[in-house]
Amino acid sequence: MKTVRRLVYATGVVALCAWVLVPIYFITLGAFGGRAGVFKWPKGVLPGETFSFAAMDTFLRIEGVAHAAFNSVIAASICMALSIALGAPAGYALARYSFPGQNLYRLLILLTRAFPLAILALPLTVIFIRVGLYDTPVGVALIHTALALPFAALISSSLFMGIPRELEEAAWVFGCSRVQAFRKIVLPLALPGIAATAIFAFVISWNEVFAASILTVRERTLTAYLLTVLSESPLHFRFAGGFLLIVPSIAFIFAVRKYLFAMWGIANR
Numbered sequence: 001m002k003t004v005r006r007l008v009y010a011t012g013v014v015a016l017c018a019w020v021l022v023p024i025y026f027i028t029l030g031a032f033g034g035r036a037g038v039f040k041w042p043k044g045v046l047p048g049e050t051f052s053f054a055a056m057d058t059f060l061r062i063e064g065v066a067h068a069a070f071n072s073v074i075a076a077s078i079c080m081a082l083s084i085a086l087g088a089p090a091g092y093a094l095a096r097y098s099f100p101g102q103n104l105y106r107l108l109i110l111l112t113r114a115f116p117l118a119i120l121a122l123p124l125t126v127i128f129i130r131v132g133l134y135d136t137p138v139g140v141a142l143i144h145t146a147l148a149l150p151f152a153a154l155i156s157s158s159l160f161m162g163i164p165r166e167l168e169e170a171a172w173v174f175g176c177s178r179v180q181a182f183r184k185i186v187l188p189l190a191l192p193g194i195a196a197t198a199i200f201a202f203v204i205s206w207n208e209v210f211a212a213s214i215l216t217v218r219e220r221t222l223t224a225y226l227l228t229v230l231s232e233s234p235l236h237f238r239f240a241g242g243f244l245l246i247v248p249s250i251a252f253i254f255a256v257r258k259y260l261f262a263m264w265g266i267a268n269r
Helices: 003-030 033-041 054-060 065-096 104-115 118-131 137-161 167-173 178-207 210-214 224-229 235-255 257-266
Strands: none
Touching: 003 235, 054 065, 054 235, 065 104, 065 137, 065 178, 065 224, 065 235, 104 118, 118 137, 118 210, 137 178, 137 210, 167 178, 178 224, 178 235, 210 224, 224 235
């Protein structure tokens, strides 16, 4: 039975890695393989003779790409900060306090994601024009925060529930206030989960295209800009754009990967 379990576990890990890495691999081949490499079959392990930076260089020289990437970074950073600032306290309250309708409240948090964003497009556009947030990265970041906040609250809640309450109570006994106990005891232990929440919010904002396309005209994010610019472009330029979208997310995940690994240790205690 142990051998079967290990085999099933290894098969699942391999399948999951393939599910994530194979698309990235083909996008990379398309981005650096040139026009000939895109249509070459079977694909090689490396681009080989067709390897070229021409598509990526041409793509990066397109007017507006750098500005759109900067807007995406601003929107994703604001979304990440707001999701942590609002989601972590909400998750702490759900984990530490009992109140009537607590389970219903959790369900309602998730149901906010079931409401179609397309229905809100026109009202949001009108409101944002009136308050001066239309066609700004801040306005896009607020919408992305609304998309990421429910999951941020639930992820934070699960993490705080895994941190023993007795640690806080011991800090209270030794003279710490609630705020001090949270800052000195709970927060350091919660950093892995907060890092996971930050990654989730960043990736949601970076990859979101519908709201960014509706709420911007000149100050588009990179996804919305690429949707407009690359709609009629050759296929290898589209792969170059896809590769540029993937790289920041992967780099951000690698930057905080130690917190993600630590999170599993906290969850298993």
